Ligand SMILES: Nc1nc2c(ncn2[C@@H]2O[C@H](COP(=O)(O)OP(=O)(O)O)[C@@H](O)[C@H]2O)c(=O)[nH]1
């Protein structure tokens with residue numbers, strides 16, 4: 001499983017995301033958002049994963065957002081979504097998108113207010 | 120995935136957008152109240168973003184890097200709050216829909232030395248129906264106005280709260296966020312049961 005490593009001398013900003021996702025710009029299955037929660041649910045297999053996949057597996061031992069993964073990996077969110085989709089289809093992570101109903105529950109607002117007051 | 124039962128292993132994620140004109144204090148506010156890290160993102164330029172001047176072209180593709188303020192506030196074990204500062208320039212409008220989508224609400228920071236700079240943000244959230252409040256960032260050398268004067272200048276609905284804040288001060292930012300969440304809650308539940 002070899003693929004072209006990013007050539008940072010060309011353009012670190014542009015090239016790398018497309019290289020790590022092998023040119024794919026859209027995940028095949030699930031939809032992800034910046035605040036989609038991600039969590040590893042199985043150990044990373046010894047081989048078959050790219051370094052970026054492994055880095056995500058390490059970072060999401062506990063729940064973490066797609067935006068935090070993007071920031072920590074210094075990758076654009078769109079590239080992280082593609083990598084997450086790979087891991088999801090292999091059953092290695094669980095993901096959870098915010099539900100529209102979260103904002104219908106007055107308890108959500110109260111919990112956020114209480115949490116902020118405690119800061 | 121939307122219909123799957125809620126996975127109790129993961130917290131409920133809440134998003135709040137911090138908007139306002141360039142220099143209004145967005146980066147300062149996100150940094151004062153949350154654990155921050157830079158979040159960068161590349162955009163392929165489309166007709167939506169015509170007018171972008173400093174672009175990088177590689178093999179025919181034209182992109183620009185957009186840096187966003189991004190912070191996390193852990194609220195107990197069940198909730199996590201994420202703050203996103205809007206990219207300052209209006210040329211990144213196409214980004215705002217992504218940020219506003221699913222947001223609990225928005226804080227529009229206003230600088231009274233350049234009040235007009237926050238008009239586009241106010242317009243945007245009004246049109247989108249996103250709950251928002253206006254936080255007047257009290258810069259030392261800025262003219263002081265009564266809240267009523269600012270409301271008039273912004274032609275703001277009387278129901279939209281206006282607060283005075285200091286974006287550098289953690290407690291002030293926290294109180295601003297509480298005002299927003301309370302406002303968003305009241306819009307959902309116009310007649311609260313006691
Ligand atoms: N006096 C004062 N200065 C502030 C306040 N908030 C931000 N600043 C300063 O104003 C400048 C612009 O703030 P920044 O957060 O970068 O604005 P942004 O462009 O909206 O992200 C920075 O130099 C801040 O230190 C405030 O409440 N009071």
Ligand SMILES: [Mg+2]
Pocket residue numbers: 145146147188204207
């Ligand atoms: Mg800024």
